[in-house]
Amino acid sequence: MTIPFRRAALAAMACALALPALAETAPESTDPIVINGGEVELQTAAPAPEHLDGALDEIYSGWLFRDPDTQTMQTDDFENPGMIFVDQGMDEWNMVEGEAGKSCASCHEDVSESMKGVRATTPKVNKDGALWSVEDYVNDCRTSRMQAEALDWNGDRMKNLTALISMQSRGMPMDVAIDGAAQPFWEQGKEMYYTRYGQLELACSNCHEDHYGDWIRADHLSQGQTNGFPVYRLKDAGLVSQHNRFRGCIRDTRAETFPIGSDEFRALELYVASRGNGLPVEGVSVRH
């Protein structure tokens, strides 16, 4: 089963003339994600942020591009397989570790208070002028305040924590800063977004700006929005971080990818997040 999609007139014309197709295919419906019988409602569309300068008219949650079964899993927190990791993240939050004898909760106490809004505004430039993702803030706390070891960016413990932290912003619109100190990082990320990497010479924009709504075989292309991360990905049967997803996409262009946790991916994370400014944080989304 698939959601019906409206083909843009442009696409039809391009096909008829056999020119290379350039089609943005808007979802026919932009119903909100209604979770737990209405307890939470997440908008799935928003006006494109101004900085996109008309590259997109509207921005859409990746949820709209998934099949109904996958969509349904995200409408009930008991059915969302990502929520078990949020629970594990809470255990992590309270776990005392390191020389200082502290847990996250020792300083930050109630996660629902202290972490509210963090996910919606990250990555951001820290007090020393570096661009930091949520993972960087976690590891800085661990190494400097807890005097514990840093967690592996792509490991389960880190993903559980970022899932927990992300959930505290669920429903809040993405709102990363792109000006001031953030601007050079944002420009770097933008440059990457439009660079055609690898032997397949594909930029993020080729699929996610020019062809969202179209199909690469059975793969329905979304706008590549990141407001649902970390996602529970059915294909991986686990949580997937943003950098892991970036790595996979660039690898699939037959390119030398960038490492998870690299400055390049931080910059790309900021730029892609800014393309979704206005879409609500989904906490832990479900995708395939």
Added chain:
Amino acid sequence: MPRHAAFTAAAALVAMASAMPLAAETAPQDVAYDDIGAIAEPLSETAGNPEEGAKIYADKGTGNCVACHAISARTDAEFQGNIGPSLDGAGDRWSVEQLRGIVADAKRTFPESMMPSMYKTAGYVRPGDAFTGKAGTEPLPPLLNAQQIEDVVAYIATLKE
């Protein structure tokens, strides 16, 4: 050398030569594209085989053209993509020379095309070693070899409305 041994050696050489990948292939860097991106001369000595081309077209490990293009008659191929234009009637719209140019390096015909260049080996940004995510060294093996290009071109040329 005894006569029969010389004969055997000569026969072996002939056999080797005919089993070797065609000496008379045009290497990717030697292909002559005209000003609209077409390639006049076949890239291999052996004429393209449309049946082979049809297989390469739908095979995920080689051409995988079906990932982005659709052909109504290909009911054997599940989930045809729609990133690129439909190829129904492509054999009417394009000459063989144009098709060869498009399959080999579509960007020479359509500068903004998203289509990967199937017969190009260098000039990439962060070229990788296939799908490993690791660095590759140019020249990379082309995505399709010369004979495969000819086979696919022969197949597309049969697509008439």
